[in-house]
Amino acid sequence: MRKDFFSIEKQEINGSEAYFLLHMLPDSPVYKGHFPEKAIAPGVCNIEMIKSCAEVVVGTPLLLSYIAQCRLTALVTPEQYPLLQLHLQLVSIETGWKLIAKLMSTTDEVCMELKAEVTPA
Amino acid sequence: MTDTVLFEGEQLYQLIPQREPIVMVSHVYQVTDTDIESGLLVKQDNMFCANGCLTEPGLIEHIAQSAAAFAGYPFFVAGKQAPLGYIGEIKKLRIHALPAVGSQLRTRIHLVSEVMGISLITAETTVNDTPIVTCQMKIFINE
Numbered sequence: 001m002r003k004d005f006f007s008i009e010k011q012e013i014n015g016s017e018a019y020f021l022l023h024m025l026p027d028s029p030v031y032k033g034h035f036p037e038k039a040i041a042p043g044v045c046n047i048e049m050i051k052s053c054a055e056v057v058v059g060t061p062l063l064l065s066y067i068a069q070c071r072l073t074a075l076v077t078p079e080q081y082p083l084l085q086l087h088l089q090l091v092s093i094e095t096g097w098k099l100i101a102k103l104m105s106t107t108d109e110v111c112m113e114l115k116a117e118v119t120p121a
Numbered sequence: 122m123t124d125t126v127l128f129e130g131e132q133l134y135q136l137i138p139q140r141e142p143i144v145m146v147s148h149v150y151q152v153t154d155t156d157i158e159s160g161l162l163v164k165q166d167n168m169f170c171a172n173g174c175l176t177e178p179g180l181i182e183h184i185a186q187s188a189a190a191f192a193g194y195p196f197f198v199a200g201k202q203a204p205l206g207y208i209g210e211i212k213k214l215r216i217h218a219l220p221a222v223g224s225q226l227r228t229r230i231h232l233v234s235e236v237m238g239i240s241l242i243t244a245e246t247t248v249n250d251t252p253i254v255t256c257q258m259k260i261f262i263n264e
């Protein structure tokens with residue numbers, strides 16, 4: 001888990017569904033390069049953050065083996081979006097889990113929707 | 122596939138707006154109207170390396186930045202700064218393996234269509250001709 005990028009403020013796990021409140025850390029070194037003029041959370045770091053939360057839910061390290069679809073619908077800046085909500089659904093399949101995630105602002109604006117498959121790493 | 126290097130290291134800054142620590146392209150070998158061939162030498166200090174391998178976000182970012190380099194090339198030719206670009210959508214992305222530190226990734230990006238600043242591309246990344254990642258991506262370019 002990338003500890004300098006976000007922290008988990010709150011988590012509620014209910015069987016195959018989970019809710020996280022995430023704090024985006026503005027001092028992450030990644031913002032030095034993405035981008036020098038304007039800090040924008042890299043989409044791939046948000047994907048990694050979702051995977052990290054899925055690892056908390058299933059209790060084992062995961063490999064993101066397949067992304068069926070990932071839609072990035074808002075640019076996430078740590079200033080504008082210090083807190084993000086994450087809704088996660090994990091369904092057991094033969095190879096691991098099917099993961100459905102929605103990353104939203106605290107006013108329910110959707111930033112990212114992810115449909116993927118993860119396998120135990 | 123050609124082994125002629127057009128851009129490497131910090132020369133890539135002429136094509137992409139990303140800077141360290143998140144620069145995930147180290148080579149550009151060829152650019153045509155519809156394709157780019159790029160590469161990344163996976164180094165130990167890469168921010169996305171863990172347990173001796175380049176992890177999923179590093180692989181995806183490598184493809185996104187290869188597409189950004191393709192989009193940035195005409196700006197370079199025109200003597201302009203590389204534009205900011207963002208991933209809009211990722212589809213059918215399959216990760217076959219995580220490459221080890223020391224691997225040389227080789228990526229071919231093919232432009233399928235480009236409409237109003239939105240490029241639809243397909244990508245294939247290999248290491249020594251072994252498939253590592255395949256996907257489709259939509260990239261928004263902020264001109």
